[in-house]
Amino acid sequence: MTDATPQRATEPGVARDGPARRGRGGDEGEGMDYLVSLPRRVVTVYLPLLVFLFVLLFPFYWMVITTFKSNEELYDFKDFSPFWVVHPTLHNLHKLFFETHYPIWLWNTMVVSVVATFLSLFCAVCAGYAIERLRFKGSRLVGMAIFLAYLVPPSILFIPLSTMVFSYGLFDSKFALILTYPTFLIPFCTWLLMGYFRSIPYELEECALIDGATRLQILVKIILPLAVPGLISAGIFAFTLSWNEFIYALTFISSTTNKTVPVGVVTELVEGDVYHWGSLMAGALMGSLPVAVLYSFFVEYYVSSMTGAVKE
């Protein structure tokens, strides 16, 4: 492993202890000391990580190279290696953006995801705060009930929901999705935020109460600013779930111009048994980029909300 050397150089503790321990014949080191010797580190850390990375990233890689392949290259395994691109082309992207409704699907997905996310976050903040901090009778029960609602699988829930969507006249409109996505987003966000609110010391609220704040002021001026990492990670989750949602979008939307990316790509780029692989992969790639970008911006908040609590 060539990358092991610079890594050890940046960790003086490891670099300093390493030879000394080995000098003492030191396989008897304690704790994580077994990571000191390079071969062991390769076997226990880097190799599993590499396998893991390969499994995770290979589909993404496949998606990228297929996007830039021409059809001849794509279907000819004898003259072209399937693992890289020889003559990259933008043909698939061009077809996707100019010969299908893909830009409209992207816009639809964006609108539905953003609105559903904010709607769900608002409800989840109110619900989570009330359940966690207002200590009303039956608050635990309500919390459990919300969680149970999350356990009902969408593949069952879409049947009664579709009846409701029809009777409200929402079928084949963005509202059909904006109003049904919260059925799974709110329970999820509520539970995530409940855990986060719990980590905020109670004294802060009591102190604010004595300082003269109302409940609403406490929520807005004390709790929400402190819960920003939790809000961001709940937001990312909600956004991702809405962005990738398939069943409701497939059921409640019929016209091409109202479709979202996941549904549009699958229904419009597969004609009978003909798969337009190039455009399909281009659609999938373009569809997954916004989420990837979103994650990369907020990854620190996201991690801190999963691992840390509020510190004074």
Next chain:
Amino acid sequence: MAAVDIVGVRKAFGATEVIHGVDIAIADGQFVVLVGPSGCGKSTLLRMLAGLESITDGTISIDGKVVNLVPPKERDIAMVFQNYALYPHMSVFDNMGFSLKLRGAPKAEIDRRVKEAAAILDLDRLLERFPRQLSGGQRQRVAMGRAIVRDPKVFLFDEPLSNLDAKLRVAMRTEIRALHQRLRSTTVYVTHDQIEAMTMADKIVVMHDGRVEQIGEPLELYDRPDNLFVAGFIGSPAMNFLPGRIEAGAGPRFVSDGGVSLPLVAPPGGVGSGIDGRPVVLGVRPEHLHLADEGAAAEVLVVEPTGSEIQVFTKLGGADVMAVFRERHRFRPGDRIRVAPLPGQIHLFDAESGRRLVP
């Protein structure tokens, strides 16, 4: 500033009563310390005073007005919490000015009052910092500053020093006391540390198991504890107790269960008739034991010099007894010494009820 009256206050959580009828009168400008072991109900009482807990029975009044149903923000009180409860996302200035801002005070006034309080507490240079950038002592001062800015009727402190190291605790103790002398505001201070109580209070309220054991000035509690609990709780090192009985006669004596016999110097007239054979507990403070030829024999177990004094753990008639001497005796473990209480410095308690028997 205001007087605070607590009358017959009870608190129950469900079926469990934790405060069983407490009466405390706090005069305007007084520094009162509620002290007791953990779980005695002192913090709950303070929270009821602040309006953070409901009152099951009885009344609490501030400045003559019953506040049982008044929400915290209308009670005009300020509270300093054990872990300071500073808002982590606000600067020191914003922390201190938060209550004024909520009340809609003009910006200039907030600015003036925060700066005044900061000057008192030596926080001038820290106003732009965030709580995480402050040391424990500085946070403590910000928490107090937040209370001062509001100029409340009553200050409440909930074990504010217990998160500080020993040295800082002593310094902050003096600081809080000096602050009170300067502001002269009614203060209720909760602690489990009897030294804090002794050094800071105008008046101490000793609580135990949801009841008030004794209320009085620090030295009054030290000199004349009402019962065994107060006697054992106030004073460090703690008072020695010897269970035994009184033998009346020409000169009444105390005879411990271990056979130690001590003359009762004070006239036993107040003890009442029928004292002969009455089971009692004799209490004597370690510093009130002295070496005396006519004293009881004790075996030295452990010697602990602290510099200013020597603490000697002894076995006296089967009971563990500690003595403190200011002279530098050179005792060794195993030595036999004879100790006797100073005249008039013993306390007698009824063995059954634990109540103090006169004297």
